[in-house]
Amino acid sequence: MAGRATLPRWVDIGLIPLINLSLALFVSGIVVLIIGGNPIRAVGLLITGAFGDGQMVPHGEAIGFTLYYTTNYVFTGLAVAVAFHCGLFNIGGEGQAYIGGLGVGLVCLYLDFLPFVLIVPAAIIGAAVFGGAWAFIPAYLQAKRGSHIVITTIMFNFIAAALMVYLMVNLLIRPGQQSPESRAFAEHAVLPAFHEILGAIGIEVARSPVNLSLVWAIVACVFVWLFIWRTRWGYAVRTVGQNTRAAVYGGISPANTIIMAMLIGGAMAGFLGLNAVMGEHHRLLLNFQLGYGFGGIAVALMGRNHPLGVFLAALLFGILTQGGGELAFEMPQITREMVVVIQGLVILFAGALENMFRPRIAAYFLARSERTQAAT
């Protein structure tokens, strides 16, 4: 009765997502066909959009944009994944990223007397503290008062948006202009882009916004992995997520653990500000986070809340965002909304319908492993 056979790992994290993804692309192709486009050409454009064609669009530029978007998705994906391990559905990545970006912006605007080597850690702390603080209030309400975190985090997204408009229009706007943007950051208060770093050591790469934040995103993935599976605090988070009663029995406080998980999740979302504000726009402005917070939910879902999976799913979403933009540009039938439809299909098949093929594939592999066992 014990020792129930399990699926081979490569099937679980490789084959099944691949089948789901292929199906999503297939259905997308049908949709493209219906609106009068050529699906083969659309896929071609999507891919050259994301990776460049080496002529019109240099590879470096396209890949750079793809990786820039990927970085954003990694941060918001991790924000959802960490909370999910605690059994919480963090819908507030959008607001946490927005306020995290505010933290980064304030550091870059007001602490720019610091040298580069100090302003970077200060901005990281600013992002984590502001993003975490924005997650703390819903977390506290969930932990102590039982207010459902899905509702409160959604509301906090709206509050964040309103707060940012107020701050940008009334307080942080550069005097003497119409558009609600701050002054540009000092030259040493920005994260250098990769084309600048590589250019400095003599490697010429086309201009793109991908910057040092990508390295921090990889560090964040490793940190989350270590935290969740290798520390006693991550153990507490997973225990609360899987069986709250067992957590209480084991002396783990669910309330404190919920707050801890959400603080870390909020900090992860806040790091998006490093990439968008300090790495790309070099000033504080409105809506730099738009859509990534919600995209992060899909990324975490697809990546099965594992940092490696989150990274791969973020890469896929980076490709869809960048390639989709080019696709909308090149093919008149395909509007930006159409690209969102394709993204939606990927989410639908890879996330929501994850269990559509799983039982059949699982049955096939179990039967196969039984046969091989019987043969030996």
Next chain:
Amino acid sequence: MVVAAADGGERAPAVELIGIDKRFGAVHANRNVNLRAEVGSIHGIVGENGAGKSTLMSILYGFYQADRGEVRVRGQRVRVTSPREAIDAGIGMVHQHFMLVDPFTVLENVMLGAEGGPLLARGREEAARALEALEREYALDVPLDGVVGELPVGIQQRVEILKALYRGADTLILDEPTGVLTPQEAEHLFRILGALRDQGKTVLLITHKLKEIMAVTDRVAVMRRGEMVADRETAATTREEIAELMVGRKVLLRVDKTPAKPDRPLLAVEDLRVVDRRGVERLKSVSFQVRAGEILGIAGVAGNGQSELLAALAGIAAPASGRILIDGQPVPAGTDPHAMRRLGMAHVPEDRLRDGLVPPFEARENIILGYHDDPRYNTGPLFDRANIRQSCLQEMQAYDVRPSDPELPAANFSGGNQQKLVVAREVERDPVVLLVGQPTRGVDIGAIEFIHRRLVALRDSGKAIVLVSVELDEIMSLADRILVMFDGRIAGEMGQEAADERVIGCMMAGVGPEEMAPEPHHVGAE
């Protein structure tokens, strides 16, 4: 004791299962099982957990379909693909967990699914008439207008029986029916089963209590690892033989232990009260002591304050008032489970899957639950994984947990092995006091024997053990001193030698112990 068939001739068996074979993935739950239950008999089915009894009965009742084999009812081959069809074929089932609607009356519950038209009035009348006849016939003693949620468990169970009979069941399957009953209620149930048999009904009784098998069944079928290993006339066998057939080796049914040598009190409880969230007082001023080298058994029907007592002692529920002393030291108010463990209180919870384990976690992750910030499991901020794995492996081997695979999720172990995992975790931390709730619920005989031996060994090493169990046999054989709880109070106390099942049964049912108890009961410190 087959009742002679009314038509005088050779009569087809009530139910016949032939060559039933069922697999769940890699698990072979039933292997070519045959079972033949005669009309007008009580047929016991015993076996360890995972032996395949529940699967077999689920196939008969239409929850599962067999991969191979056939089901015959009164000689006719039938295809049972849903409980609906089982009911139509005259098979009824009383589940371990009742399928009743609490706010409905008995009559409404019985009618459910057999209302007889869009308007209830006519159906209700018919049902009432039919039920009264059934009541008289089998002396079920159920108030038809009573609200089910307000009835005692024993009567709720009889409602389930009534429901099955009303639907025309000739064969009744009962799954572990006595787990929630007092001894008196169980006796009443067995009288009803006897009456059913005498009226020509057939009863299939799934149980793990060998005493019940010997007392009420005509035949007993024994299953082991998916196979039917024996089917005997009950009168021609013994408890020992059945136990041996179930486990596949000789087992000791009595707990082998020397008299206790109680020393200083390690746990003292003074006027402990627990009030639940709704303001109901669940534990009403309870006081007692447990000494070093002593097992204190707490008997009682489930729901009389035992769970709240364990929760308060483990630090899970905050007491409303009263004191707890561990080895003479008062435990400060507001001590959480984590701090309680540090004070030497280990706890094997009553419901291992809900409280004691995280089912999807691997064994090595479960072995540190509650002790996960112990310095020996951590190096700096990270877990010391090699050490955790090593100590998990050691404990699995010392407690004969099979398979001894630290990477296997807890959910994939059998009930007995899960429980051994929990017991290993709690006992191996060398506690001062061990709280044990239902240590052998849903645990097979082999594992019961092992767990009991471990508890006695812990006692002999000078620890205090509080044992809460609804299995009276377990309390009587394992505990050195017995407290009986009723309605949140201690209804009586006695030593093991003086323990008498009838007296304890009366106390469990709330009958005043004064006229029953053979000795004056003295509660608390002497």
